[in-house]
Amino acid sequence: MRRILAGAALLLVAASPATERQRAEHALNRLAFGARPGDVERVLRTGVDRWIAQQLHPERIDDRAVEARVARYDGDEKTKREAIANAAAQRIVRAAESERQLHEVMVDFWMNHFNVFAPKRRTAFVVDDYEREAIRPRIWGRFEELLLATAKSPAMLVYLDNARSRSGALNENYARELMELHTIGVDAGYTQKDVTELARVLTGWSIDRDGAFRFRAALHDRGAKTVLGVRLGGGGVEEGEQMIRFLARHPATAKHIARKLCTRLVSDTPPQDLVDRVAKRFLDTKADLRATVKAVIDSPEFWSARGAKVKSPFEYAVSAIRAAGATIDNPLPLARELRKMGEGLYLSQSPTGYPDEAEAWSGTGATLARVDFAVALANNRMPGIRVVTNDAAALATRLGGPEFQRQ
C-alpha cells in the first residue's frame, strides 16, 4: 500500500508544473537580464507565454526611451579607449533598461559567438558599427545572412587578419576560426588542408581605405581549390559567398549552434536529445534563428532548468542593478568593473569569446569580486549608479549571496 502511495506521490510531483510565478521568474532570469522591482507582476499580468511571444518580436516593442538614452554615448571618439568605452556604455544601458530584453540577451550571445577584440588596430573604431549593422539587425533572421554579414565586416576582417591575406601570401587565421568557432565546429572533420584551401577562397575579402568591405580581385587566388569536398576555381567574391553559405547550411553547424544556444539558455550540460531537436529545427527552418531560439524556450528542459546556470559577470552586474531598481547615471565606471570581473566588453582577446560555463566564473576571487560589487552597490558606493534602499545590508546579502549568482 505504501509503495502504491509513494508511486502516486511521485507521479503527482512529476506532473505538477512550476507555479506561474516561478515561470515568470525563470523567464525573466533567462530571457531577460533579471527582474526589476515589479517586473514579475507585469509579466504575470501579460501572461508568461504572451510576454515571451512579444519578446521574440523585438521589432514590435517600442524602445524609443532607451534609444534616446544611448545616443549620449555615440559620439566622435578620438581614441580607441573612448571608442571602446562608448560601445560598452551603450551595451550596458541597453541590457539594463531596454524593453527588448530577450533581444539584448541574444545580442550578448551572438557578439560572443562572433567575437572581435576591439583594441586590435582599428577594430575599436568600427566595433559599434559591427554590432549595430552586422549583428543586431540579423539575429532573428536566417543564420547564413548573419554569418555573411560578419564575414564582410571590417571588424572581423581586421581582427582575424583576413583583410591582409592574399594569393601567394596567405593568412589562415579567419578561415580556421570560421570553421572551428563560427560554423561546423572543431570535431566536424575538417583538415589542415581544408583550412588552407578555405583561406585561398577568401583571399581578396578585404577593406578599402575608408574601412568598408571591398573585394580586391587583385589579391584573390583564382586557382582551383577544394574545401570539404566542394570544388571551386576561377571565380571572384562569389566563391567565398558560396563556401560561407555551404558552411552555414552544414549539419555540423546546426549541431554546433544548437549546442551553444542550449548551453546559454538551458544549462552547461544540455541533454543531447534537446540539442538534437534544436539542431533539427535549425535545419528544418533553413536556419531561422527566431524559430530555433523558440524551440529551446518551448522545451520542457528549459523550464526545468531553474537555477542551473551561473551568471557571467555581465549578467550578474546588470541583473544586480535591475534587482536593486538602480538608476545608471554613468555607465562608464561599470564598464571598468566588468573588466575587473574578467568580462570586459569587446575585450576578449581569444576568438572563442568569453566562456559560457560555471567553472569560468566560480573562482574564489571572482566570487569575492561579486560580493564587493554587491556591498558597494547596496550602499550607494558604486560610481555612476544610484540606489535607493532602506536596508542596504539586506540588499547586499541578497545580491552577494549564492542564490543570486545563479539564474
Place this chain on the structure above:
Amino acid sequence: MDRRIFLRTTGLALFGAALPLKGARPRKVLVVLFQRGAVDGLNMIVPYGERAYAASRPTIAIERKELLDLDGFFAMHPSMQPLLPFWKERSLAIVHAAGSPDATRSHFDAQDFMETGTPGVKSTKDGFIARALAAPKGSAPRAVALTSSLPRMFAGAPDAIAAADLAKFRNDGATKVFAAMYPDAFAAAKVLGSVNASGTPLQQVAALIKADVGVEVAFVETHGWDTHAGQNTPLANNLKRMSDEIAAFAKSLGSRMSDVVLVTTSEFGRTVKENGNRGTDHGHGTVMLLLGGTARGGKVHGRWPGLEREQLFEGRDLVVTTDFRDVFAEVLSKHLGVGEMGRVFPGYAPKPIDIL
C-alpha cells in the same frame, strides 16, 4: 613535537597554516607560466644553426647579430636578455621541440588537452595538477592561480583558489559579508589576505612563496602570443615583459629559488615558414623553459628534429620530440615528490628526460 600537532591541541589550528614552518624543511613549489595563444618557439629560442631558419623566414627571422648566442647552434631572442644570466649560471634549462603529441591546431582544444594532461581525450574533467595534489582538504590553499577564473589545470583540486589580485582578500567590510555567505572559501581566502602581496601576478606569487602559507603550485598566464600578422614587434614586447618578470621573480626569491621550479609552457608552436603577413600560423612543437630548483641549466634539452622540409610535422611545423608530460612529470616527481604518475597522466608512462 610536530608544530602542527601542538597548535591543533592548543586550539589554534585555524591559524596554524598561516604561520611559517620554522625549522621545518622549506616547502617545494612549482610555478606554471602558461603562454596562451601558441608562442613562436622558433623566434623565442632561435636555431640559427639551421640553414632553413633564415630561408623559411625572409622577413621575420631574427638577424644573427641581434641574437644572444647560447651554445653555437641555438640563441635567445634579444628581448630575453634578462634571462641570459640564469643561462650562464646554469639555473635556466630549455626544452625545444616540446609539446603535445596531439595534432590539433585549435587553441581551445590544445590548451584543454595540455591542462587536463590527456592529449586527444576530451572527456577528462579534472586538471593534471589537481590529480597530482590529491590530498585531504585543509584550510591552506595548496594551489593558487593568479587568474580571474580557475585554470583547467587546477580543475577538481578541492583547495585551489583563483584570484587575479590577492589584495582583494585583505580584511575589509565586504570580506566579512563574504565569510558569512561562503564559509568554505573564506578560510583559505583569509590566509591569502594575510600575505602582503601586490604587483604583477609573479610578484604576488613570490610574496606567497616567501610567506610560506602552504602554497605548493602557483599558476600565472600571459596572452598575446597568437602572432598571425606583423609578429616581430608584439613578440619582442611580450618576450621582454615576460623575461623581465621572470628575472625579477627569481631575484626576489634569492636563495629560495632552490626550492622553486618555474616552468613555461604553451599549447603549441607556430609554422616554420612565415605566412603572407610577416607572421606565422598555428604549428606544433614549441619551447618550454625551466628555471630554479635543481634544473640542469645552461643546456637545450631534447632531440632537435631539424627544419628541413622532410624533417617537419605535416610538412609545415616543428616536430614534437619531448612530450610536455615528460617535463611536468619530472618536476612533479623529483621536485615536489609526487608519486604515482599513472594517476597524474593516465594512459601515459612519462620518460625520464634528465632535466632536473
